Amino acid sequence: MRVLVCLKQILDPDVPARDFEIDPAAKAAKRGGANLVTNIFCENAVETALQFREAAGDVKVTALCYGESSAEDCLRKAMAMTVDEACLVEREGNTNPDAAAVGQVLAAAISRLEQDGGPFDAVLVGRESGDWGTGQTGGVLAEELGRPALGFVESLRPGNGGITLRRQTDDGIEVAEAEPPFVVTITNNEDNVPRIPKTRDVMMSYRKPLRKMSPAELGLDGDEIRNGFSSFEVEEIFVPTDEVDCELAEGDTLDERVDQLAHKIHEVVASIG
Amino acid sequence: MANVAVCVLGSFGYDRAAQGAVGAGRALAGSVGGEVHVLVIGPADEEAVAAMAAVADRVVLGANEELRDVQPEQALQAAEQLHAAGGGDYVAVLLSNDTYSQEIAPRLAHRLGGSSMADAAAIRMDGDHLLAQRTAYGGKAISIYRLKKSPAVVWLRARGFEPAPEQPSSGDVTSVDLNLDPPRIRIVGREVAAQEGVRLEDAPVIVSGGRGLGGPEPFHELGKLADTIGAEQGASRAACDAGWVPPNWQVGQTGKKVAPELYIAIAISGASQHLLGMGDSKVVAAINTDADAPIFKHCSFGIVEDYKAVVPLLTEKLAALSG
Ligand SMILES: Cc1cc2nc3c(=O)[nH]c(=O)nc-3n(C[C@H](O)[C@H](O)[C@H](O)COP(=O)(O)OP(=O)(O)OC[C@H]3O[C@@H](n4cnc5c(N)ncnc54)[C@H](O)[C@@H]3O)c2cc1C
Ligand SMILES: Nc1ncnc2c1ncn2[C@@H]1O[C@H](COP(=O)(O)O)[C@@H](O)[C@H]1O
Numbered sequence: 001m002r003v004l005v006c007l008k009q010i011l012d013p014d015v016p017a018r019d020f021e022i023d024p025a026a027k028a029a030k031r032g033g034a035n036l037v038t039n040i041f042c043e044n045a046v047e048t049a050l051q052f053r054e055a056a057g058d059v060k061v062t063a064l065c066y067g068e069s070s071a072e073d074c075l076r077k078a079m080a081m082t083v084d085e086a087c088l089v090e091r092e093g094n095t096n097p098d099a100a101a102v103g104q105v106l107a108a109a110i111s112r113l114e115q116d117g118g119p120f121d122a123v124l125v126g127r128e129s130g131d132w133g134t135g136q137t138g139g140v141l142a143e144e145l146g147r148p149a150l151g152f153v154e155s156l157r158p159g160n161g162g163i164t165l166r167r168q169t170d171d172g173i174e175v176a177e178a179e180p181p182f183v184v185t186i187t188n189n190e191d192n193v194p195r196i197p198k199t200r201d202v203m204m205s206y207r208k209p210l211r212k213m214s215p216a217e218l219g220l221d222g223d224e225i226r227n228g229f230s231s232f233e234v235e236e237i238f239v240p241t242d243e244v245d246c247e248l249a250e251g252d253t254l255d256e257r258v259d260q261l262a263h264k265i266h267e268v269v270a271s272i273g
Numbered sequence: 274m275a276n277v278a279v280c281v282l283g284s285f286g287y288d289r290a291a292q293g294a295v296g297a298g299r300a301l302a303g304s305v306g307g308e309v310h311v312l313v314i315g316p317a318d319e320e321a322v323a324a325m326a327a328v329a330d331r332v333v334l335g336a337n338e339e340l341r342d343v344q345p346e347q348a349l350q351a352a353e354q355l356h357a358a359g360g361g362d363y364v365a366v367l368l369s370n371d372t373y374s375q376e377i378a379p380r381l382a383h384r385l386g387g388s389s390m391a392d393a394a395a396i397r398m399d400g401d402h403l404l405a406q407r408t409a410y411g412g413k414a415i416s417i418y419r420l421k422k423s424p425a426v427v428w429l430r431a432r433g434f435e436p437a438p439e440q441p442s443s444g445d446v447t448s449v450d451l452n453l454d455p456p457r458i459r460i461v462g463r464e465v466a467a468q469e470g471v472r473l474e475d476a477p478v479i480v481s482g483g484r485g486l487g488g489p490e491p492f493h494e495l496g497k498l499a500d501t502i503g504a505e506q507g508a509s510r511a512a513c514d515a516g517w518v519p520p521n522w523q524v525g526q527t528g529k530k531v532a533p534e535l536y537i538a539i540a541i542s543g544a545s546q547h548l549l550g551m552g553d554s555k556v557v558a559a560i561n562t563d564a565d566a567p568i569f570k571h572c573s574f575g576i577v578e579d580y581k582a583v584v585p586l587l588t589e590k591l592a593a594l595s596g
Contacts, residue, residue: 013411017545017567020413029410041527099379100388127527128391130546132409132416135391139379148346148457151376154520165458168520169372170529171472175462182458185376187527190516230421231388235404237416242552246559246569249576258583261558261576262590268535268556269502269595272477 001059001180003049003156004113004120006106006137007042007078009071011035013130020239027234029131038074041126043194045186046078049124050195052156052163060084062113062120066105067091072210079205080197087113087211089218100231103140108218110145121180122163127152127187138185145183150176153184154192275307275398278363278424279329280352280381282343282373283317283336287324289475290369292436295328297396297429298367299437305364305398309437311444312355314348315340322446328437329444333359335451342463346456349377353384358449363424365396365403369431370530382426389426390418394433396425403427411526412549430530432474433553466519471505473522473529478504478537481524481551484511485540485561486580492518495539498588501595507531509541525550539580543568560584 012035021030046063053059063078063086065071075086089109091097097105114120123145128135142149153167165176168187178184186192197205249257279298281291298309308330313322316336326332335351335358356366366381368374375391382389393405403425409416420427473479480499482492492506499506507529508522524531526546532553539560541547548571551557559568559575560583569575576583 011410013546014544015413017413020410022414029414100383103383130411133411133526134407135375136379136389139376139389140383143380143383149376149380150345150458152372169463171521172463172465174460175464176458176460178458187520188510188514189520190514193514231382232390232418232420235417235419237409237414239413240415243570244573246572247574248564248569249574249578254578254582255586257576257578258586259590261560261574261583262587262594264574265502265535265537265558265587266591266594269478269591272534 001056001121002062002118003052003059004062004064004110004123005042005045005049005078005083006123006125006141007046007063007065007074008039008126008129009036009065009067009074010039010129010131012037013040022237022239027237036070036073038077039126039129041128041186041188044188044192045124045126046081046083047192047194048153048155048186050082051192052122056158062087064106064109064113065089066102066109075210076205077197079208079210080202081195082201085209085211087213090212090214098231098233099134099136099140102137103144105215105218105220106137106141107144108215108220109213112213112218119181122156123147123181123183125183125185127185135185138183142183147181147183148178149183149185150178151185152187154187154189156184275302275305275364276310276360276362277302277307278310278312278356278359278366280312280314280355280366280368280374281325282348282371283313283315283321283334284341284343285371286317286321289436290371290431291325293431293434294367294369294429295325295437297431297434298365299328301365301367301396301398307364310359310363312352312359314351314355315343323443326443326446327439330440331359331444332446334446334448336448337451337453339453342460343373344456344460345373345376346458347453348373349380350453351451352377352381354451355449356381356385358447364398366424366426368426368428370428374428378426378428382424385424385426386422387424387426388420388422390420391428392430393427394430396427396429408526408549410545412545412552432532466521473505473507473524473531476505476531476533478502478535479507479524479531479533480504480537480539481507481509481541482512482518482539483509483541484515486512486517489517491580494584498584498591501588501591504537509547538568538572539584541568542566543571
């Protein structure tokens, strides 16, 4: 079986709010001193795919990214986590294409990889990205590929002639039987926290195959894809100023301070009735 | 014509989220002089249908029995067919923020040749385009998107919108027999997490715990505090990822979006992604050992102290105050 994981490189979402700035001309975050990292849900997806491989045996896991050349780091890291092979579709410029454009590129790349290496039983994407986080790519990709999809999946296991999926809903867990090929979006749980690569695997990752292609090679309209915003664009972006003054409990003893806190909490709770 | 469609899941009934979604639809339709059509995916009880008819110009029911327990693939097909049955000339198709609505929105947009957007906190028309406001960069920024293709298919932070007002006369109710393919991904089992009390989204008071608690046991201590003041319990992603509490306790960007009267954050640093889920709380209180933790910039009152020293004493004092 073959499983594909889509990875996106993003500006580190752990940048503290005080260091975060918007570039008004680009209508996007300033890079500043921030690192570029793999979106966390994509790493959860890699981990989920690797665990599926461990449970099912004979599974090849491929990582795919549409990004700038720096995104090669994300793919190398995935291979260090022991993903078998990787592919980078090189993005020109640093525009921020919308999900409609990204979905087209990823679908075209997937078709090309399938022509060459056979079909992917499962395509995994993150539930949303830590930068723009619109969480639309998985759905768009499913439609571009004409495959069924399920969101918020936390694990894949070999099942009754197909693949068994567990996914999170608002009030619990749903178990689904899926007939490949399909697309899922991956969410986090305690079991798919991404593994830390072993030193040896980090070294091995540089020997694994990393294929590169361009949107033009995939027969895509360069301009539309480059400029991205075919479906939506950012009209405006700003940093909200919503900091408030916090009244800290004061007093000489812990008892006094906790007493103040208790009275404040009680006041609010009592007002609800 | 510039009508607005609102997709509602029949099995959810006309709940607070559906009320907010239809309310958003009414405001949008009002701004362009159009009608509001509610498209009901799956069987709904009579009372809910009547309540929807009272606020809509038209209700289109797709009450196929196989949709009683939602199958996502079929819900998507249903939404597409109901869209056509309702007339199809919609400038916007609005959905709520439950799991099923979230996952079908981008796919429905693709099928209808429209644009999709997620988690909108505000929407308005600007000429032919819909503008949707939402957060970006994990809550550090607010962005307004222009959706360039029609219809704009948007799932909303539905509880944040005012419910729709009743109309002078009830809208027409029509039923459509949907033609649904068997799903290639089929939900075969549901494990509803034991949940006492109300849903986190509707809870008036929430006591939330984070990584600083250091393990699962302290959540029992927080549970006693919660019981004393009639609160529900939540958590940060760090606590959920550690397996200390179930995933559906998670509050934040990718967890529950809550809006209680009081939110008590205990040993939670206040990362922007967490604030995004609790930002609509009326009053926030924090207990944290670190006076520089970002949470203290987003709360009305708090205490810089070890939770271990504070929580049992606080519970005792609150029990006395309310007793
Ligand atoms: C795309 C994306 C989505 C995300 N979605 C979410 C989400 O939905 N929800 C969410 O919560 N996070 C989310 N996160 C993660 C988020 O960035 C933070 O990592 C997370 O919220 C941190 O959790 P925490 O505050 O419990 O832990 P920490 O940041 O580690 O904070 C622990 C706090 O406990 C305090 N503390 C330690 N010991 C004690 C003590 N004895 N008494 C009192 N205080 C103590 C410390 O001072 C510290 O402030 C997301 C991240 C990304 C990238
Ligand atoms: N440029 C990209 N390359 C590869 N995968 C992507 C890209 N953009 C988005 N994705 C996938 O789609 C998921 C959701 O992203 P988004 O729709 O941008 O919130 C990510 O976690 C990735 O798995």
